[in-house]
Amino acid sequence: MALKVLVVDDASFVRDMVKRAMRTYFPQVTVEEAINGKKAQILMNKTHYDLILCDWEMPEMSGLELLQWARGQDAYKKTPFVMVTSRGDRGHVVEAVQSGVSDYLGKPFSPEMLAQKVNKQLAAKLKRAAGEKSSSARPGSDSASVLMQASDSAKQASAPAVTPGPFADSAALLTGGPTSPKKSAPDPTSGKKALAQIRFAEFNLPCVIKAITLTEVKVIAKRGQKFPMILDPAVVDIEVDDGETLERINGYVHMLQAVEKRVDTDFISIVIRFVDEDPDKMASLSKFIAKF
Known part of the structure; x- marks a missing residue:
């Protein structure tokens, strides 16, 4: 049987x-x-x-x-x-x-x-x-x-829920580090409004939020050794205010795209499509979107 x-x-x-x-x-x-x-x-x-x-x-x-x-x-x-x-x-x-x-x-x-x-x-x-x-x-x-x-x-x-400390590290990682070979290229993380971390099965990815709705979030992340693939499951943690985070929004990788039109681009655009239907999370997300 x-x-x-x-x-x-x-x-x-x-x-x-x-x-x-x-x-x-x-x-x-x-x-x-x-x-x-x-x-x-x-x-x-x-x-x-x-x-x-x-x-x-x-x-x-x-x-x-x-x-x-x-x-x-x-x-x-x-x-x-x-x-x-x-x-x-x-x-x-x-x-x-x-x-x-x-x-x-x-x-x-x-x-x-x-x-x-x-x-x-x-x-x-x-x-x-x-x-x-x-x-x-x-x-x-x-x-x-x-x-x-x-x-x-x-x-x-899976990486635990993110606290304010890791978000500070995220900002340093995204804006710091070695300079790009193409020094004249603009930094897509400049003028950022909010930081986030995306948790995948084997690593965390610090990023900057560029657009967000109740169904998806578009972020910019610095290219590294580890990167997700289309349809990989993900959990998004967002820095809402100083000392507060919006945590554990479940989703998956919907789109990956190079920010610059060159092979050695330093930044990647990622769209995470949300699959979470938890009413409390959606209420908190709505409040965040209103202030974004």
Whole structure:
């Protein structure tokens, strides 16, 4: 019998990304989806899933509320439940551990990172389903220790929510450093109105906001050794005011373009299309846009 995995996320882009990764790494697994905790409850009452991959922040019912409900059901007391979220601070990790979460995957994440988490939770079942030796990943033995380790690795891979300090570093990185070989070229970061950092699965990218709406943001970033690709998932953190930030806006890379018409251009224009539908985030974003 095929294993069943339920993906719960209010962003269709994230659900599609997870489904593609699952088809690639685990073709023997059947994947179903739900747009929030309420929809997930309905599906979980109708059938049993071998693994739940769930976002934290969703309308109607959050991932934490769904986890707490699941642990109160006989059928899901011990079912692996992985929280997939941009919340990487210790307080939320502890809260999830106390509610019975099995593991944690920080946004943004790569397909490989997702596959490692799934394999860790379903290694034995995958081995039986595939009829072959499972991969070398071994399940964790203690929920709390696993989550604390996962939190640390998520912070290293996904980068934690940005504080004012890193934004100051972002400004220095964008406007400082070695001068361009073409000294007469204008600096596209001059006259900037706001700074931001975009978090990708394996690195952070400091940038300057040039235009922003409720659906996307256009930024200018200095060209470096690491750069994203089209459709890469991303989390945007914006400096709102001194000492305040607008954090964890989920999205993906919609467009990449050289700022200057030359091969060795120093700056790249990036458009991040938002997939977040969290009403609180959208309200904060609206206020920021009004002042931008």
